[in-house]
Amino acid sequence: DAKTTQPNSMESNEEEPVHLPCNHSTISGTDYIHWYRQLPSQGPEYVIHGLTSNVNNRMASLAIAEDRKSSTLILHRATLRDAAVYYCILRDGNYGQNFVFGPGTRLSVLP
Amino acid sequence: EAGVAQSPRYKIIEKRQSVAFWCNPISGHATLYWYQQILGQGPKLLIQFQNNGVVDDSQLPKDRFSAERLKGVDSTLKIQPAKLEDSAVYLCASRPNLGGLQETQYFGPGTRLLVL
Numbered sequence: 667d668a669k670t671t672q673p674n675s676m677e678s679n680e681e682e683p684v685h686l687p688c689n690h691s692t693i694s695g696t697d698y699i700h701w702y703r704q705l706p707s708q709g710p711e712y713v714i715h716g717l718t719s720n721v722n723n724r725m726a727s728l729a730i731a732e733d734r735k736s737s738t739l740i741l742h743r744a745t746l747r748d749a750a751v752y753y754c755i756l757r758d759g760n761y762g763q764n765f766v767f768g769p770g771t772r773l774s775v776l777p
Numbered sequence: 778e779a780g781v782a783q784s785p786r787y788k789i790i791e792k793r794q795s796v797a798f799w800c801n802p803i804s805g806h807a808t809l810y811w812y813q814q815i816l817g818q819g820p821k822l823l824i825q826f827q828n829n830g831v832v833d834d835s836q837l838p839k840d841r842f843s844a845e846r847l848k849g850v851d852s853t854l855k856i857q858p859a860k861l862e863d864s865a866v867y868l869c870a871s872r873p874n875l876g877g878l879q880e881t882q883y884f885g886p887g888t889r890l891l892v893l
Contacts, residue, residue, distance in 0.1 A: 702882075709781070709868050709884025710820065753819055764810070764833060765882065767819025 670754045675772040678744045686739040686771055688754030693734050698757050700765070701728065701739050703750040710753065710767075713739065749775045779803065781885035783869050789891045795857040798888045802850070802871030808832075810882065811844055811854050812868040820868055826852060827874070856890075864892045 671689040678684040690699070701713040714721055714728045716737075721728040727740040741748055753770040782801040790796050802809050807828050812820035823842065825833040829849040837844065841860070846852040856863055866887040872880050 707886070709870070709887050710882075711884065712881040715881075751819075764822050764825060767821070769817065769819055 670756060670768055672752070672754055672768065672771045674769065675774070677774045677776060678741075678748075679776050680746060681743050684741040684744045684748070684773065684775075686741075686752050686754075686773065687736065688738070689736045690754070690756055691735045693756060694758065696758050699728065699730060699734075699737050700755045700757055701726070702753045702755065702765075702767075703748075704753070704770070705747075705750045713752070744773075744775045746775050746777060749773055781869055781871055781883055783867075783885040783888055785888055786886065787889050787891075789893065790859055791893050792861055793858040795855065796859055796890060797853055797855045798867050798869075798890075800852045800854070800869030800885060802852075802869070803873075803883055805873065806871035806883070807849075807874035808872040809846055809852050810870040810872075811852070812870065814866040814868055814887070816865070823854070859890075859892045861892050864890055866890070 698715055698717050700715040702710040703713050704710040714723055714726050716728045716730055720730060729738045729740060751770040751772050753767050755765045757765060781803055784799050788796055809826045811823045813823050814820040823837045824844045826846045829846050842856055844854045866889050868884055868887045870882040870884045872882045
């Protein structure tokens, strides 16, 4: 399975943008980049995913480097509710491999 | 749309006892997963079902863990006998099978197990 590397923890102030990085230097051409987050005492929830182009949805934006060896999840205005563990996961679109979760990044949002 | 339901939410047992967890996926979702999440780690896949058949159980400790999805809807995960290291949150997730390989997984709230 292709591996991802994320910082263990990050801090942000409320209502400021947050950029969560993910390195995936061994990514293959058919690997999709998925982001999930896990709020306290809940199961993970889908945030966003992409292949090559930058992606936007109501929750966040995903910026993918041109060489696809790294990506950044962008929360445009952090709220206290965004405090969670964020997971960056690669999944092969051709072979439908299952998700392999790393330890993720624990995001703290300060009021 | 109702989410993935799991019960119980919490369970405390002594080592060597048995325990079972139940999961009801989102209606119409063909694929069902059981994950184990140890404190401070990401979820680890235990088993994947497609309808009532097992697709992947390579990481399921089969000497003590078993799972079934007899009618292709709800599922049960059992541990017998439990060990201290089985203390974890057990998450169930489901996914529609619409043909796209990048489909989203929907997770339940999990069952928190403590083995004493």
